[in-house]
Amino acid sequence: MARTAGRVEGKSAIVTGAGSTPGPGVGTGKAVAVALAREGASVLLVDLWAERAEETRALIEAEGGKAEVFAADCTKAADCERMVAAALEAFGTVDILVNNIGRAQVGTVVDLSEEDWDFALSVNLRTVFLACKYAVPVMAAQGSGSIVNISSISALRGDGTIAYSAAKGGMLAMTVEMAYAHGRQGIRVNAVAPGHIVTPMVKSIPGQDTDYVNTLRNEAGLLGTPGDGWDVASAVAFLASDEARWITGVTLPVDSGVLSVTPLSMARHLRAIPQ
Numbered sequence: 001m002a003r004t005a006g007r008v009e010g011k012s013a014i015v016t017g018a019g020s021t022p023g024p025g026v027g028t029g030k031a032v033a034v035a036l037a038r039e040g041a042s043v044l045l046v047d048l049w050a051e052r053a054e055e056t057r058a059l060i061e062a063e064g065g066k067a068e069v070f071a072a073d074c075t076k077a078a079d080c081e082r083m084v085a086a087a088l089e090a091f092g093t094v095d096i097l098v099n100n101i102g103r104a105q106v107g108t109v110v111d112l113s114e115e116d117w118d119f120a121l122s123v124n125l126r127t128v129f130l131a132c133k134y135a136v137p138v139m140a141a142q143g144s145g146s147i148v149n150i151s152s153i154s155a156l157r158g159d160g161t162i163a164y165s166a167a168k169g170g171m172l173a174m175t176v177e178m179a180y181a182h183g184r185q186g187i188r189v190n191a192v193a194p195g196h197i198v199t200p201m202v203k204s205i206p207g208q209d210t211d212y213v214n215t216l217r218n219e220a221g222l223l224g225t226p227g228d229g230w231d232v233a234s235a236v237a238f239l240a241s242d243e244a245r246w247i248t249g250v251t252l253p254v255d256s257g258v259l260s261v262t263p264l265s266m267a268r269h270l271r272a273i274p275q
């Protein structure tokens, strides 16, 4: 077993979207699930496509970790209710919930259709509401729990994805609101905002996996190096663990510093304009 520091030893976790869009590399939910298992958690792998979650389970079990697959459409209340019940039945507690489901839709307020807006809000935000609706009472009864929401830098910077960005911004508002409402019940709620990471989902978008775009993606960050699902997973494992016991209501960017610079200083950084 590729165990690390045992940060979440003996805890149980639900990871939504724990599969990964097919292709080389690893999605964030898959990486998060594997990382939590390596740190000692038992993980319920929730995905719309069971076969994707099965791949994650195979990875975890090959390393001696513990995981169960649960097929669910997390836009549906009944599925989320059954998901929490399944975690309780399998592991006895729900200590960690990672809300990872998401899908970007390109479009402005003018050209995005009403249907695409509703779909984006449903996949990116309703799933968080429903998963928390059923997990929080369980955590409150336990007197402890840690929720990590996978948002995006699109919540904080223009990206041409009006509905996705609105939903990811909504996640950040929910993070603060739930931290406020449930702190006294021993529940911490934090968010991670990934930047221009490379996942199979990103690679599957036409035009996103060219040398030119990959260079831009790397160079846009202050570190000048590529990031992936494992970088997000490390941040999630920390926030989910008791090492972060006094941290709640925060958003942690995992973005190679993209949020730390203005466009003008970025142009200087890239030496596109004189120093």
Ligand SMILES: NC(=O)c1ccc[n+]([C@@H]2O[C@H](COP(=O)([O-])OP(=O)(O)OC[C@H]3O[C@@H](n4cnc5c(N)ncnc54)[C@H](O)[C@@H]3O)[C@@H](O)[C@H]2O)c1
Pocket (backbone or CB within 6 Å): 016, 017, 018, 019, 020, 021, 026, 027, 028, 029, 046, 047, 048, 049, 052, 072, 073, 074, 075, 100, 101, 102, 103, 104, 123, 127, 150, 151, 152, 153, 193, 194, 195, 196, 197, 198, 199, 200, 201, 202, 229
């Ligand atoms: N990849 C990036 O560059 C990037 C950047 C910022 C934020 N994010 C966020 O990270 C998260 C994961 O991204 P990824 O690139 O790993 O995507 P991914 O498509 O590989 O993984 C998402 C998983 O969610 C599952 N899913 C979709 N709808 C579902 C539903 N209704 N119910 C249950 N499962 C469902 C999919 O089957 C898939 O396996 C998303 O929230 C995304 O917005 C990604």
